[in-house]
Amino acid sequence: VPALRVDGNGAAPGVAARPSVGVDDLGVPAARAPYAGPTGAAFVPYGVGYVELAGEVRVETRLTTTEGLRIGMDMELVLVPSRTDDDGNEVVTFAFRPVGGASLGL
Amino acid sequence: VDVAIVGVGLHPFGRFGDRTGIEMGAIAIRRALADAGVEWRDIQFAFAGSYEIDNPDAVVALLGLTGIPFTNVYNGCATAASVLALAADTIRLGEHDLGLAVGMDKHLPGAFSSDPRLYACPSWYGELGHFVTTKFFGMKINRYMHDHGISATTLARVAAKNYRNGALNPNAFRRKPLSEEEILGSRMLNYPLTQYMFCSPDEGAAAVVLCRADQAHRYTDKPIYLRASVVRTRRLGAFEVHSPWLPIEETAGPTVDASRAAFEKAGIGPEEVDVIQLQDTDAGAEIIHLAENGFCADGDQEALVAERELEIGGRLPVNTDGGLIANGEPIGASGLRQVHEVVLQLRGDAGDRQVPGAPKVGYTQLYGAPGVAGVSILSL
Secondary structure: OOOEEEOOOOOOOEEEOOOOOOOOOOOOOOOOOOOOOOOHHHOOOEEEEEEEEOOOEEEEEEEOOOOOOOOOOEEEEEEEEEEEOOOOOEEEEEEEEEOOHHHHOO | OOEEEEEEEEEEEEOOOOOOHHHHHHHHHHHHHHHHOOOHHHOOEEEEEOOOOOOHHHHHHHHOOOOOOEEEEOEOEOHHHHHHHHHHHHHHOOOOOEEEEEEEEEOOOOOOOOOHHHHOOOHHHHHOOOOOHHHHHHHHHHHHHHHHOOOHHHHHHHHHHHHHHHHOOOOOOOOOOOOHHHHHHOOEEEOOEEHHHEOOOOEEEEEEEEEEHHHHHHOOOOOEEEEEEEEEEOOOOOOOOOOOEEOOOOOOOHHHHHHHHHHHHHOOOHHHOOEEEOOOOEHHHHHHHHHHOOOOOOOOHHHHHHOOOOOOOOOOOEOOOOHHHHHOOOHHHHHHHHHHHHHHHHHOOOHHHOOOOOOOEEEEEEEEOOOEEEEEEEEO
16 A cells, blocks of 8 residues: 555645534433444544645545644555454454554554 | 625523524524514524525424525535625515525534535545544645644634633633643644644534624614625645645645635725624634734734733634634534624623723634635624
8 A cells, every 4th residue: 555645625634523422411412323433431432634745636534643743744544443244254444654663553 | 785684592502402403503593583573573584504404494394484596505614604695685686675594403423524526535544544623734734833833822722812812702612711731731633733722513503693794774874785795615736624635836725815815805804893702613723814814924923922912812813712622513504603703892781701902803813614705794
């Protein structure tokens, strides 16, 4: 996979700390459908960004980390676990991590 | 045919227990009718906006069954702007002389959500956690801050201003001022936006009575003229909510398109506007929208905010009633709440939050998923 750049049309890496939740003062709502990942106490914040496939298209994607991201940094394609389906099978998704991130635990 | 606004009415925004959406709508309508000095039976047509209420025209059960054409509208976060534009166009076409635009909503707490397939997005997009509007606003302002030198402090200052303005507004949802430190220190929801930088879905209603401009003096000695009411949707290349992919070539968003068209129709330039209401879904959106609507260049907001120019007494007063951050967002009503505030400001009736210097031109803007914007320009 060629090196890809985190970039975007006005977009940049962001951290979706709580998907599909309210921003209200009536308690702390949990992540909810259509999100199918772990919710409640098991919820883990995740990185999101637009990655430019050099000169071709920009793809909205999970990022493997929420730390150390910079707009314009080189990224590479990986597969990561997304959720567990009704039969107990692990479902994976595409994601991007900083180039060289594997050695840094990203 | 030109259009004038001769009456405005508001049901406060917030949480109202068992009170239904149409009950709130009826209260807003009665207040607008009283403001215009007309009776319900005088109204010749109506448009109503709502997301949660299937048939907001059912409000006639509380007002009287007069048989008028009454059309329901839903158009995302630009619903209320669409209601206003359709009502105004009905008068511009010469179809009717006196009509009503009303918006009402009653949302549950929590961010808006839906089935991604209804937005032409695949199911996996939602399962992965991408179908989240707040995340879009976080990414958009994060990139904007990087490109144009906007600081997190500026985000907090904008939110603090809107809570401060809300404290002056008896109809606002959030009336407690919050310090910049409290705003920056609240829970990080979607980087770089914290909890108190976001607005909340809530409940409320707003109504406007419109008529042919040449008949306005029958109803009021201070008509407010609707100089433009424009709705636009996204073009390919605009960065919008719920975009699994984007082309490399970038295009201006629908707010820019709606704003330019509205200024051209009105024959008014941004430098002539005295009071501004912008879609502040979050503090970052207000900052970006200030430039997208032509009120400053990208990056100028850092200094404008530091110099307090967006305050009620500043050069560009923005969201004088507290905006969405202090009022929340009942989608159907939100844009008519903006119009209500501009009408009060132009009449000189805005009380504690009156913009000084007798403002003559006002501006409102809505923006939301899946890439729709509405702009209106009003003047004395």
